[in-house]
Amino acid sequence: MSREKQKEIVICMGSSCFSRGNKVALGIIRNYLKENSLEVDITFRGAHCLGICEQGPVLILNDKTHKKVMPDEITGVLDEFFSSDK
Ligand code: FES
Numbered sequence: 001m002s003r004e005k006q007k008e009i010v011i012c013m014g015s016s017c018f019s020r021g022n023k024v025a026l027g028i029i030r031n032y033l034k035e036n037s038l039e040v041d042i043t044f045r046g047a048h049c050l051g052i053c054e055q056g057p058v059l060i061l062n063d064k065t066h067k068k069v070m071p072d073e074i075t076g077v078l079d080e081f082f083s084s085d086k
Contacts, residue, residue: 007042007081010060014049021057024071032078 009029011022026046033039050058055067061081069077
């Protein structure tokens with residue numbers, strides 16, 4: 001079956017991002033993928049500190065780095081990501 005490039009979500013699990021929002025974001029993303037049955041279509045993984053802590057919490061969606069993504073913004077960011085055809 002031919003498919004578009006698999007989408008990938010990388011969440012920074014470094015201590016700065018984790019304590020500033022990604023601890024909560026992790027659960028939000030997991031729930032989002034489950035509720036929308038996207039778990040098999042996506043690679044979701046954590047990363048060590050990405051070296052831009054002052055701009056965290058950091059999330060990478062495919063090759064695009066999203067900075068200062070607060071937990072209450074996650075759903076909107078994911079909606080946009082999954083509605084795009086990249
Ligand atoms: S902890 Fe996320 S960029 Fe450093």
